[in-house]
Amino acid sequence: MERTQIEALANQFIKGKIDFPETVNPRVQAITLRIVTDLMQTINDLKITADEYWSGVEYIGDLGKEAGLLSPGLGLDHFMDLMIEEDMKEAGLEGGTPRTIEGPLYVEGAPESKAFARLDDGSEDEQGTVLFMQGTVSDQQGKPLPNAKVEVWHANSLGNYSFFDESQSHFNLRRSIITDEKGNYAFRSVVPLGYSVPPNGMTQKVLGALGRHGHRPAHIHFFVSADDTRKLTTQINIDGDKYLWDDFAFASREGLVPEITMIEDAVDLKEKGLGKPYASINFDFQLLNESNSKVQGSEVERRRVQG
Ligand code: FE
Numbered sequence: 001m002e003r004t005q006i007e008a009l010a011n012q013f014i015k016g017k018i019d020f021p022e023t024v025n026p027r028v029q030a031i032t033l034r035i036v037t038d039l040m041q042t043i044n045d046l047k048i049t050a051d052e053y054w055s056g057v058e059y060i061g062d063l064g065k066e067a068g069l070l071s072p073g074l075g076l077d078h079f080m081d082l083m084i085e086e087d088m089k090e091a092g093l094e095g096g097t098p099r100t101i102e103g104p105l106y107v108e109g110a111p112e113s114k115a116f117a118r119l120d121d122g123s124e125d126e127q128g129t130v131l132f133m134q135g136t137v138s139d140q141q142g143k144p145l146p147n148a149k150v151e152v153w154h155a156n157s158l159g160n161y162s163f164f165d166e167s168q169s170h171f172n173l174r175r176s177i178i179t180d181e182k183g184n185y186a187f188r189s190v191v192p193l194g195y196s197v198p199p200n201g202m203t204q205k206v207l208g209a210l211g212r213h214g215h216r217p218a219h220i221h222f223f224v225s226a227d228d229t230r231k232l233t234t235q236i237n238i239d240g241d242k243y244l245w246d247d248f249a250f251a252s253r254e255g256l257v258p259e260i261t262m263i264e265d266a267v268d269l270k271e272k273g274l275g276k277p278y279a280s281i282n283f284d285f286q287l288l289n290e291s292n293s294k295v296q297g298s299e300v301e302r303r304r305v306q307g
Helices: 003-015 026-045 050-073 076-090 202-209 266-271
Strands: 112-114 116-118 130-138 149-154 174-178 184-190 219-225 232-237 260-263 278-282
Touching (some): 003 026, 050 076, 050 202, 112 116, 149 184, 174 184
Parallel strands (some): 112 174, 130 278
Antiparallel strands (some): 130 184, 149 174, 149 219, 219 232, 260 278
C-alpha cells in the first residue's frame, strides 16, 4: 500500500467518525492518529501477517503491570530522559548531577529523618556488607543546601525491594533524609545487589526474542529536591558490578558511578560498632535552579505505590 493511502485510511478511522465533538481531546487524537498511521505503515512495510498481528495484540493483553518493565527494557525510559534533557538544554538548563530513570519501584511515604538515617532493618547484618554513603547537596553555584530532601530507595542484598517483596519489613531500605545546616546527608545501609526481570514474564519473552538479558547492575535510587531547584531523579551504581555498562534498562551514566571504598581500619570499625569491614561511598548532588518556564521533567507525574 502507498503511504498516501495509509494516511488516508488512518485519518478516516481516527478522525473521520466523531460522535461526541465535545469530548474530543486534540492531543490524544493527534497522538493516536500518528501511532495508528505508523503501525499500519510498519505492518505494510514488514509484511506482518495476521497471525503475527494477533500474537502482538495478545501480548499487549498479557503484558499488564509488566508494561513498567518492558518500557525500560526497550530503552524508552532512558529515551524520555534524553527528551527531557533536550528541553532543558533548549531552556539553558545544563550541568548538575545527571538524571537517570526512576524505575517502577518507588514507594511514597518513607520515614523522614534529619541529616542521617539507617535504611536497613538489621535483618541482613550477617550476610550483607554494611554501606555508609554520605555527601552534600548543593545548588547550581555550588552553595550547600540545608533542608534539601534526599529520598533514597534500593534493593536488598538479594536484589529485592520492600513492598514488592513482602518478606521484608515495612519501608526497609527506603528513607527520606533532610540535609543538615551544611547541606550534608548520610546514611547507613547494606550494599544492594542487582536484579532481573521475572525470568518467565512478558518482558523477558521479548528480550529473549531479541537475544538480550534482563539484568540490572546494583544501584541506589534517589529523588533529591530543595526549594527553588529542579527535583533530581537519579541513581548511583555500585562500581565493579558485572552489568555496570550492560544494564537492560540503559540507566548507567557517566558521573553516576562513584568510587566505593572498603574500610578495614580497626579504630574506624570500633567507632561504628562493626565487627567486619564496610563499604563507603562519597557522593555529592548538585541541583539545577528552576527556571520560570518550568521545563518538564522536574516532578514527573506517574502512578506510584503509596506506602
Ligand atoms: Fe532499581
